[in-house]
Amino acid sequence: MNCAVIQFAGSGGDGDCYHVCKNILGQPVEYIFHKETFAAQDFDLIILPGGASHGDYLRPGALAARSKVIKSVIDAANAGKYILGIGNGFQILLEAGLLPGTMLINKDLKFYSEDIFVRVENNATPFTNLYKNGEVIRLTVACKYGNYYADKKTMEQLKTQNKIVLTYCDINGNAAEASNPLGSMENIAAIANQEGNILGLMPHPERCAEEILGNTDGIRMFQSILQYVEGGKIHDCSRRS
Amino acid sequence: MFLAKVFTFPKTGVLDPQGSAIKATVSNIGFKDIQDIQTGKYYEVRINACDVAKAKEIMKELCEKVLVNPVVEDYKFEIMEV
Numbered sequence: 001m002n003c004a005v006i007q008f009a010g011s012g013g014d015g016d017c018y019h020v021c022k023n024i025l026g027q028p029v030e031y032i033f034h035k036e037t038f039a040a041q042d043f044d045l046i047i048l049p050g051g052a053s054h055g056d057y058l059r060p061g062a063l064a065a066r067s068k069v070i071k072s073v074i075d076a077a078n079a080g081k082y083i084l085g086i087g088n089g090f091q092i093l094l095e096a097g098l099l100p101g102t103m104l105i106n107k108d109l110k111f112y113s114e115d116i117f118v119r120v121e122n123n124a125t126p127f128t129n130l131y132k133n134g135e136v137i138r139l140t141v142a143c144k145y146g147n148y149y150a151d152k153k154t155m156e157q158l159k160t161q162n163k164i165v166l167t168y169c170d171i172n173g174n175a176a177e178a179s180n181p182l183g184s185m186e187n188i189a190a191i192a193n194q195e196g197n198i199l200g201l202m203p204h205p206e207r208c209a210e211e212i213l214g215n216t217d218g219i220r221m222f223q224s225i226l227q228y229v230e231g232g233k234i235h236d237c238s239r240r241s
Numbered sequence: 242m243f244l245a246k247v248f249t250f251p252k253t254g255v256l257d258p259q260g261s262a263i264k265a266t267v268s269n270i271g272f273k274d275i276q277d278i279q280t281g282k283y284y285e286v287r288i289n290a291c292d293v294a295k296a297k298e299i300m301k302e303l304c305e306k307v308l309v310n311p312v313v314e315d316y317k318f319e320i321m322e323v
Binding site: 058059062066095101102104105106107108109147149150151183 | 255256258259262307308310312313
């Protein structure tokens with residue numbers, strides 16, 4: 001599986017994502033700078049990492065979403081390649097229009113950097129097929145703008161098309177208000193696009209991907225994608241699931 | 242040269258946690274007549290355009306493509322020759 005990690009000015013999670021692809025998954029990986037372009041056929045997985053790209057100026061992800069490399073990311077998405085946006089990478093996907101909705105400032109205006117629990121709502125995706133539906137996993141969030149918002153129509157579509165992939169919950173899997181400190185609508189932690197080859201998630205699976213960090217719940221997300229790609233399951237974007 | 246003064250602000254019905262926090266604080270310190278506070282952003286943009294109509298057209302495109310997040314924000318601007 002050929003992986004690319006996009007580097008924006010101010011990206012913070014790029015090194016972690018690179019490390020996971022190279023040293024944990026054992027896959028070839030390259031950094032791509034935001035002023036560059038790339039050919040869709042060169043990569044299977046493109047990661048937009050976390051970190052306050054471009055200083056979060058204008059709106060989180062807004063300037064990154066208008067940088068040169070995004071045209072290549074859109075081409076790759078249209079070619080059925082897998083796009084994973086983590087934290088600020090999720091915000092970039094929203095600003096670029098690759099996923100619907102937006103992020104507001106957390107409901108109590110605080111920056112949250114802590115472990116949280118999320119429930120797997122849909123494991124029939126390239127990103128979550130090694131999890132069980134309803135499984136509760138522990139990941140970590142680090143964000144100030146993680147309060148997912150979408151209009152009524154978009155929210156209905158996400159629900160009816162089963163595109164809500166992860167939701168914040170308590171340790172038992174209940175969607176209690178206290179387990180959603182960011183204030184995200186419907187406790188949303190991750191959504192996929194209609195075609196299913198783009199995932200945006202606010203928590204950081206790459207920071208929960210090896211024993212030495214005390215948590216390996218995140219590694220299965222990367223392994224899921226690897227299994228999908230190596231299994232030859234080429235994503236068919238013409239078929240809307 | 243034209244100068245545009247642009248305001249962006251949350252759409253009606255969209256949560257504005259900063260506005261709510263400021264409102265709560267000003268109520269606490271005794272501003273009893275303040276009904277509501279909404280936050281927003283202000284931009285000044287200088288435009289090279291042949292006339293005001295062209296400047297407006299450029300500004301509309303700039304707002305819709307970059308300055309405004311149409312999911313949650315509305316905007317307004319005024320233009321003057323400088």
